[in-house]
Each structure stands twice: as structure tokens, then as C-alpha cells.
Amino acid sequence: MTSTNPIYSKSEVYKVLEQVRDPEIPVLSISDMGIIRDVLIDEKKINVEIMPTYSGCPAMDTIAADIENTLHVNGYADVHVETVLTPAWSSDFISDEGRLKLREFGIAPPQKNAKRGSLFHKEAVTCPQCGSGHTELVSQFGSTACKALYKCEDCLEPFDYFKCV
Amino acid sequence: MSVSVAEMTEQDQLFEYTVRLGDNCVILGQRLAEWCGKSPVLEEELALMNVGLDLLGQARMLLDYAGKVEGAGRDEDKLAFFRDAQAWRNLLLVEQPNGDFAKTMSRQLFFDCFQFLQYQKLSNSADTKLAEIATKSLKEITYHVRHSSDWVIRLGDGTEESHQRMQKAVDELWGYTPEMFDMDAVDEAMLKSGVGVDLKEIEPAWKKMVEGVLSEATLNFPELTWQVRGSKEGKHTEHLGYLLAEMQFLPRAYPDANW
Numbered sequence: 001m002t003s004t005n006p007i008y009s010k011s012e013v014y015k016v017l018e019q020v021r022d023p024e025i026p027v028l029s030i031s032d033m034g035i036i037r038d039v040l041i042d043e044k045k046i047n048v049e050i051m052p053t054y055s056g057c058p059a060m061d062t063i064a065a066d067i068e069n070t071l072h073v074n075g076y077a078d079v080h081v082e083t084v085l086t087p088a089w090s091s092d093f094i095s096d097e098g099r100l101k102l103r104e105f106g107i108a109p110p111q112k113n114a115k116r117g118s119l120f121h122k123e124a125v126t127c128p129q130c131g132s133g134h135t136e137l138v139s140q141f142g143s144t145a146c147k148a149l150y151k152c153e154d155c156l157e158p159f160d161y162f163k164c165v
Numbered sequence: 166m167s168v169s170v171a172e173m174t175e176q177d178q179l180f181e182y183t184v185r186l187g188d189n190c191v192i193l194g195q196r197l198a199e200w201c202g203k204s205p206v207l208e209e210e211l212a213l214m215n216v217g218l219d220l221l222g223q224a225r226m227l228l229d230y231a232g233k234v235e236g237a238g239r240d241e242d243k244l245a246f247f248r249d250a251q252a253w254r255n256l257l258l259v260e261q262p263n264g265d266f267a268k269t270m271s272r273q274l275f276f277d278c279f280q281f282l283q284y285q286k287l288s289n290s291a292d293t294k295l296a297e298i299a300t301k302s303l304k305e306i307t308y309h310v311r312h313s314s315d316w317v318i319r320l321g322d323g324t325e326e327s328h329q330r331m332q333k334a335v336d337e338l339w340g341y342t343p344e345m346f347d348m349d350a351v352d353e354a355m356l357k358s359g360v361g362v363d364l365k366e367i368e369p370a371w372k373k374m375v376e377g378v379l380s381e382a383t384l385n386f387p388e389l390t391w392q393v394r395g396s397k398e399g400k401h402t403e404h405l406g407y408l409l410a411e412m413q414f415l416p417r418a419y420p421d422a423n424w
């Protein structure tokens with residue numbers, strides 16, 4: 001598993017991977033999303049391990065293809081992308097920078113270390129437009145699996161909330 | 166599978182067990198997809214498609230694993246598209262037609278609560294792959310339970326008509342629920358080896374969960390006046406055949422079709 005005599009450096013591969021965007025939320029790179037579990041380098045072979053956000057997320061196939069293409073374009077020929085389920089991806093893996101980018105994009109970022117396991121609890125979600133905490137859940141499910149639909153009672157704007165999982 | 170459980174190897178049992186889990190997800194996911202383009206409101210269309218997509222994702226992981234356990238060269242697509250009704254192992258509940266929105270939500274509530282409790286236990290399975298899949302899926306199922314519970318409460322505790330239709334939907338599906346907790350020889354064997362879940366053990370928790378939602382919805386907890394079972398032996402209601410005909414048509418007519 002460890003890289004013996006790597007010709008490539010792991011940090012350089014990570015740097016290239018920052019160019020790969022989440023196709024459904026293009027302001028975020030897959031590094032911001034925290035879906036890269038590890039990069040394993042064995043001589044010239046590169047194995048990128050990714051954690052799927054949702055089981056049925058249609059973006060995962062695109063992301064895997066984009067990782068391969070981006071690394072190829074940057075001179076890495078032998079690339080494999082592997083999907084791993086452990087640890088199960090959590091919205092806590094989204095970086096602080098990613099949270100900032102989400103808010104700027106108009107998506108309320110997921111709360112960190114949110115209470116889980118409890119089935120029914122109300123989350124306090126802040127409006128990404130005006131900062132009001134006076135918001136209401138419209139639907140548990142938004143335009144993609146990872147988002148819920150909210151509306152702000154103060155500025156009256158509807159907005160997406162990136163769900164806690 | 167026509168071999169008796171006594172003749173089944175451990176590998177056969179694990180395959181059978183995993184296929185049962187996967188088949189529930191395929192069939193309910195397919196049923197939810199039938200709402201595409203005809204849901205009551207846009208938000209609900211998105212919600213139903215998202216839940217269906219989660220189920221399909223879970224199904225892919227489970228059937229992919231089942232195929233590997235079997236080792237006969239069948240992948241997730243082969244298992245989904247090239248098995249006839251009697252080879253399917255999904256619960257009778259999930260193959261029931263959508264009916265009106267109340268019926269869809271009633272079916273969903275019963276299954277979501279069941280899957281939630283089942284996967285909670287399964288996430289501690291001695292089989293690492295099943296434990297991983299359950300852990301991952303549980304995050305999604307939590308949202309499914311909230312969604313179906315919300316709707317059952319909203320419709321039950323809604324207008325006179327929505328209340329009456331919600332009660333009817335709950336009553337009509339009730340007889341399909343006892344089957345969920347049946348333990349056959351495969352279940353017993355899987356439980357013994359630490360892989361499977363004791364379904365009898367989760368039954369009281371399920372009843373409590375559903376009862377809580379129904380009472381908040383001002384609905385009556387139904388009385389069990391009839392019940393059917395048989396999916397573990399491949400005996401299904403007449404509805405499954407039609408569902409499969411639609412779902413399997415394309416890959417069977419054009420076996421080499423590709424996206």
C-alpha cells in the first residue's frame with residue numbers, strides 16, 4: 001500500500017486534483033468536497049480513492065472520469081480511480097474553504113458535527129443571502145440528492161441547504 | 166434458486182441474503198421512478214426521484230456484491246435485467262402499485278422504518294461489505310424516514326378527504342407488513358454466523374415507530390385481518406411481472422445496448 005520509490009509526489013497529484021470540480025456544484029473542487037480519501041502511488045501507477053457522497057449520486061461516474069482525464073492531461077498515464085465506502089463520506093469532510101465557497105454561491109453550508117442518529121430534529125439553517133436565521137424547510141430533497149430546499153422568512157428568497165449526512 | 170436450504174453452501178446463503186436486500190431497493194426504486202413527470206408538485210417530484218435514486222444506488226452496491234459472492238459472472242445488470250419474477254426476492258410490499266400519493270407514502274413509511282431498523286443492525290454485520298453498505302445507506306434512509314413520516318402526518322392530520330385516503334392506504338397495505346419479519350432458514354443461518362439481522366427482534370421497534378407516526382397523524386393503527394407472504398420463495402403478487410416487463414424490456418430486446 002505504501003509508495004515505494006515514488007517517481008511522482010503525492011502532493012503534486014493532490015494539487016492537480018484541485019482542478020477537478022464537482023459537476024453539480026462547480027464552485028467546489030473535489031478536494032473542497034472532501035471526497036478524496038487517499039492517493040496511492042506505486043512507481044508510475046496512481047490509485048485515487050474516492051468516497052461517494054450518496055449511493056446513487058450520478059455525479060460520481062463523471063467525477064471518476066474527470067479525475068482520470070485531468071491526471072492524463074497533466075502527464076500521469078497510469079491512473080485508476082477506486083470507490084471506497086469506508087469511512088462513509090460525511091458532510092463534515094467539506095473543508096472550511098469549501099463552506100465559504102458554498103455560501104458565496106448561495107448554498108447554505110452544512111452544519112459541522114450536527115447531531116446525528118436522532119431521526120427527528122429541526123436544524124437551524126442560516127439564509128446565505130441575508131444571514132437571517134429565520135428560515136423554513138420547504139422540502140427535504142432539493143435539486144440534487146445532497147441538498148434540501150429552504151426559504152428565508154426575512155428576505156423571502158428560496159435557497160438550497162447542503163444537507164448534513 | 167431451487168436447491169433446498171440444507172443443500173446450500175454458506176456462499177449460496179450469503180448470495181441469497183444479499184439479493185433479498187438488493188431486490189427490495191431495485192423494485193421500490195423502480196416504483197418511485199414511475200412517479201417521474203406526474204408527481205403532485207415539483208418539490209415532491211424531486212423528493213421522490215431522490216429517494217428512488219438513493220435506493221437504486223444501494224441496489225447497485227448490493228447486487229454488485231451479490232454477483233461477486235456468487236462468482237458465476239453475473240454482474241448487477243445481469244441480476245437486475247435477466248431474472249424472471251420467481252427469481253426475485255423483494256418483499257411483496259415494495260412491488261405494490263403506487264396507487265394515489267397516500268398509498269405511495271404509506272408503502273414508503275412501512276419500508277423506510279423497516280429498512281432503517283434493519284440497516285442499523287446490519288451496520289454491525291460480521292460481513293464487512295454488508296456492514297459498509299448499511300452504514301453508508303443509513304445516512305440516506307434517515308432522510309427517507311423523515312420524508313415519509315412528514316407526509317403521512319400531513320395527510321392524516323389534514324383535510325377530511327386526505328385523512329380518509331391516508332387511512333385507507335394504511336389499511337390496504339397492512340397485510341403485506343408481517344412478511345417483513347419472517348425468518349426462514351437462510352435468515353437463521355445468516356444470523357447465526359453474525360452476518361444477518363434478527364428480524365423478529367426489530368418487529369416491536371418497527372411497530373412502535375409506525376404507531377408513533379400514525380397516532381401523530383390521527384390515524385388508527387390497523388388491525389391485522391389478512392396477511393400474505395411468499396417472496397422468500399419467489400412467490401409474488403401479480404404486480405411484479407408487469408413491473409419487470411417494463412424495467413427489463415430494453416436490455417432484453419437489445420442485450421448489447423450501451424449508454
Ligand SMILES: [Zn+2]
Nearest residue numbers: 127130152155
Ligand atoms: Zn434571507
